[in-house]
Amino acid sequence: MTASNSLIGKDINQADTPALWVDLDAFEANARKMLALCNAQNVRWRPHVKASKSPDLAQRLTDIGAQGITCAKVAEAEAMVAGGISDILVANEIVGETKIRRLAQVATRARVAVACDNIHNIEEISAIASEAGVTIDILVDINVGANRCGVTPEKAPALAQMVQELPSVHLRGLMGYEGHVMGMQPEDKEAASVKAAEVLSEAQSLVQAAGLRVDILSGGGSGNYWHAATLGSINELQAGGGALMDVSYQELMRLPDHQYALYLNAQVISTAVEGRVILDAGWKTTGRHTGLPSISSHPGTEVVSLNAEHTIVSVPEDLQVEHGDRITLIPHYSDSTVLLHREMYAVRHGIIEDIWEITGAGALR
Ligand SMILES: Cc1ncc(COP(=O)(O)O)c(C=O)c1O
Numbered sequence: 496m497t498a499s500n501s502l503i504g505k506d507i508n509q510a511d512t513p514a515l516w517v518d519l520d521a522f523e524a525n526a527r528k529m530l531a532l533c534n535a536q537n538v539r540w541r542p543h544v545k546a547s548k549s550p551d552l553a554q555r556l557t558d559i560g561a562q563g564i565t566c567a568k569v570a571e572a573e574a575m576v577a578g579g580i581s582d583i584l585v586a587n588e589i590v591g592e593t594k595i596r597r598l599a600q601v602a603t604r605a606r607v608a609v610a611c612d613n614i615h616n617i618e619e620i621s622a623i624a625s626e627a628g629v630t631i632d633i634l635v636d637i638n639v640g641a642n643r644c645g646v647t648p649e650k651a652p653a654l655a656q657m658v659q660e661l662p663s664v665h666l667r668g669l670m671g672y673e674g675h676v677m678g679m680q681p682e683d684k685e686a687a688s689v690k691a692a693e694v695l696s697e698a699q700s701l702v703q704a705a706g707l708r709v710d711i712l713s714g715g716g717s718g719n720y721w722h723a724a725t726l727g728s729i730n731e732l733q734a735g736g737g738a739l740m741d742v743s744y745q746e747l748m749r750l751p752d753h754q755y756a757l758y759l760n761a762q763v764i765s766t767a768v769e770g771r772v773i774l775d776a777g778w779k780t781t782g783r784h785t786g787l788p789s790i791s792s793h794p795g796t797e798v799v800s801l802n803a804e805h806t807i808v809s810v811p812e813d814l815q816v817e818h819g820d821r822i823t824l825i826p827h828y829s830d831s832t833v834l835l836h837r838e839m840y841a842v843r844h845g846i847i848e849d850i851w852e853i854t855g856a857g858a859l860r
Contacts, residue, residue, distance in 0.1 A: 500850060507842045508821055512762040513776040516840040519848060521756035526738040529720060530560045533732050538724045541565050541584055542735030546829040548855025550578020565733045569597045570858030576605045578854060585609045586670060586733055588644050595620055599627035608632035608667050612646045617657050617664060624663035632667035633658045634713055637698045639671035639691035648698035652705040659707055668711030671695035677718025678747050688719045692728035718748035741829040743785045759824040761806060763816060772816050774806040781824060782831030792823035
């Protein structure tokens with residue numbers, strides 16, 4: 496039993512700081528909300544776990560009802576399969592022999608699909624999968640407006656045909672991730688989601704007109720899932736981060752009625768400067784990709800700035816915050832916070848119920 500394991504059943508405030516933790520009630524409520532919408536629309540929920548990078552958390556999502564998971568990197572897929580996850584979509588282009596060989600290894604232990612937008616990439620995946628004796632499912636990646644990866648609808652049939660003809664790759668369908676929509680103003684989001692959906696549907700029509708099957712139509716993120724899942728254009732939803740929720744999902748992406756579920760406890764290590772306290776967690780602990788964390792435990796206090804190992808917090812005159820006090824932060828963007836940690840405490844009503852290893856932390860290849 497590790498020192499961490501001995502904390503199971505204890506109050507989260509007994510965990511040494513900085514301590515990353517998940518409020519299970521809020522996490523489960525968020526996940527069930529996303530799942531319920533999917534169920535009502537006959538859409539399968541395949542949440543993206545790029546933020547959590549933890550097979551333990553992914554397993555909770557599948558226990559709740561997710562049908563498989565989505566990730567961005569082969570290394571994340573490796574972490575997931577090692578943690579017992581058996582149905583994985585790598586919603587990203589995986590290029591080069593080294594990575595494709597690893598992907599084929601993952602496919603010996605799980606059903607694996609990968610996004611492709613290039614003929615040579617499909618040929619290489621087919622050749623390596625054949626050699627490894629596995630089948631890899633392919634989703635042809637469609638550019639639905641994000642201008643990141645993905646082909647135009649007109650180019651989709653040729654790629655799909657290529658998958659159909661080659662051995663050891665199986666044409667599973669199409670994906671179109673509308674990343675450009677996520678941070679839009681609420682009044683623009685629906686129209687932009689509709690536009691993206693139309694591009695994916697156009698690609699579907701063209702591929703089907705070429706006589707090819709499209710079983711999976713995959714897309715949608717936490718920033719627009721309530722539109723994406725209800726437009727009839729997808730039958731698998733990739734949105735996942737909304738289950739953990741953070742300040743950027745709340746303030747920039749305006750997720751409707753989600754609760755914060757990811758928290759970070761830090762400790763006051765200095766009160767020497769009047770009007771402020773200093774915490775033992777800087778940007779190496781909180782991340783700082785999109786903005787500053789919020790404080791949930793001490794109304795009136797505010798994060799002023801982040802140094803590498805310190806957070807500077809302003810404290811109003813009428814509030815007493817003592818040396819050694821614990822302060823609970825809400826990370827600004829879970830994606831840039833969780834990967835800095837090795838474990839998350841799974842907490843219910845303040846008590847540590849489980850400890851989830853973040854085995855995908857640093858898993859960038
Ligand atoms: C391909 C892909 N799908 C889905 C998502 C949405 O992820 P989330 O719902 O965790 O924000 C992203 C986010 O970057 C993505 O890149």
